[in-house]
Amino acid sequence: MTLKLHCFGESGNSYKAALALELSGLDWEPVKVDFFGGQTRGEAFRADVNVMGEAPVLVDGEVKLTQSGVIQQYISDKTGKLGGAPEEKYEVLRWVLWDNHKLSSIAGMTRFLMNFLPEQHRSADVIGFNQGRLKAAYTVLDAHLDGREFIVGRNVTNADISCCGYLFYPEPFGFDRADWPNIDRWLSNLQGLEGWKHPYDLMPGSPADRA
Amino acid sequence: MTLKLHCFGESGNSYKAALALELSGLDWEPVKVDFFGGQTRGEAFRADVNVMGEAPVLVDGEVKLTQSGVIQQYISDKTGKLGGAPEEKYEVLRWVLWDNHKLSSIAGMTRFLMNFLPEQHRSADVIGFNQGRLKAAYTVLDAHLDGREFIVGRNVTNADISCCGYLFYPEPFGFDRADWPNIDRWLSNLQGLEGWKHPYDLMPGSPADRA
CATH class of the missing domain: 3.40.30.10 (Glutaredoxin)
Known part of the structure; x- marks a missing residue:
């Protein structure tokens, strides 16, 4: 079905x-x-x-x-x-939760505010505040990906799929792959997967x- | 140990x-x-x-x-x-994720901004924006709790423990139990648990x- x-x-x-x-x-x-x-x-x-x-x-x-x-x-x-290996389940869930809390939630909202909300309703303070929070999240993810091909273990897991949720979109929200070399390399790894x-x-x- | x-x-x-x-x-x-x-x-x-x-x-x-x-x-x-009954595991996880995305993440930040950040760094726009998002979250939770004692099934689960994370604190962040009768009743149920x-x-x- x-x-x-x-x-x-x-x-x-x-x-x-x-x-x-x-x-x-x-x-x-x-x-x-x-x-x-x-x-x-x-x-x-x-x-x-x-x-x-x-x-x-x-x-x-x-x-x-x-x-x-x-x-x-x-x-x-x-x-x-x-889902990763059985012993990796908590680590996969950890990054899915972190993404929901600190990355995708804020990236999605900031992208909405900057691209889809009518201009007269946009607040520069709100956008700036959220971009500051996003920068802190990119810093955590980029540091974690140093020396790694994927977020957990050696293969793609739901951790990667969660964290990349907003990072391929072309609309601006305060993310430039060139600023984050480990994130950039990791996104290329995902783009190279069969079926991506x-x-x-x-x-x-x-x-x-x-x- | x-x-x-x-x-x-x-x-x-x-x-x-x-x-x-x-x-x-x-x-x-x-x-x-x-x-x-x-x-x-x-x-x-x-x-x-x-x-x-x-x-x-x-x-x-x-x-x-x-x-x-x-x-x-x-x-x-x-x-x-x-963890709830085995057949409830997705529903428990659903509310834990929703809480991380839409409730505790924003409640915790707004409470920090309003109570723990020095006043000169506070932005009324940012606080107001987040309180609007919180109101939408309280509306979802209050509607779901209509006619229910706990969020999933008939007993306390991690869904309840996640969603209540910031709701017992006395510091103001834009939440008043009296405004949300189903949430208020549910929080009392949690307070009535042995060990709470x-x-x-x-x-x-x-x-x-x-x-």
Whole structure:
């Protein structure tokens, strides 16, 4: 049975689920969420799909899961892939949680504020504050990746897929690969994986649609 | 062997680990982290304890774990407690991730900005923006708790312990229990659990020490 992922191209959190599905080799198809038309903020979406009002949502028959980190765990449980070795499970979860707390959450919001929110609603203080927090996160990740090909162990895991969620997007939010050599090399490693695709090639929806 | 938790009273993320240790009945003791003296930002802490520069850190013999959600998972694996029923594991993880992304991360930062950062460094725009995000998070949690005693299933799980991380603190950050009746009732349920303690009673360090 084909898994369905409710997602949209601009969402780095959706990308984490889509990339995990693609790299694990599962049969899946995207269902476009009309985020920019307000779908996730509507009562119907909250009542029927996700009380949290967020994408992605994975549907596998009777199973419906939300939160990208949960979907990643489900994919690993189902396929045996991307979870790392058994003794690495806490280390993989550690970086998924750190990413949700310190990296993707702030990167996604800052990218939204700088690119998708109407200019008159943007606050330079808020953007600057969040870029400062992002710089601290890049510093942690770049230091950890010194001498490593992937975040945990020797192969790609959900830790990598979580942390890279927003880092391939072209829209500016205060991240330049050239500033972070270890992160840059690691992102190239991910791009070199068989099956890797850019978010705008993997999911429907991109800023070009609304131009 | 007594587990050691590197923590400090003001840290809601530390509280999540400390409360899980206490409610699970494990033998543990706190080791105070001098956050306000800069310990977590120092090179020695990053090199020896946690590259992420964060508390809490759990030490169990040769095992050293960071990220409150990882420590919670470890405690559940070790004791069989607080993880929910096997079929609830994705739902527990879902709320732990949501909390890291949307609730504790923002509550902790906003409380820091409003109470612990020198006044001249505070930005009303940044505080207001984050309080708006927090209000959206309280709305999601309050709606989910309608008709429920705990977040997942009928008993306390790591989902509850994660989401309550910052909600018992007295310092203002834009949260008033009286505004959110389902959250208020749920927090009372947690306070009624055998072994429940307030963060300042469970861990060393509180604003009173620095007054």
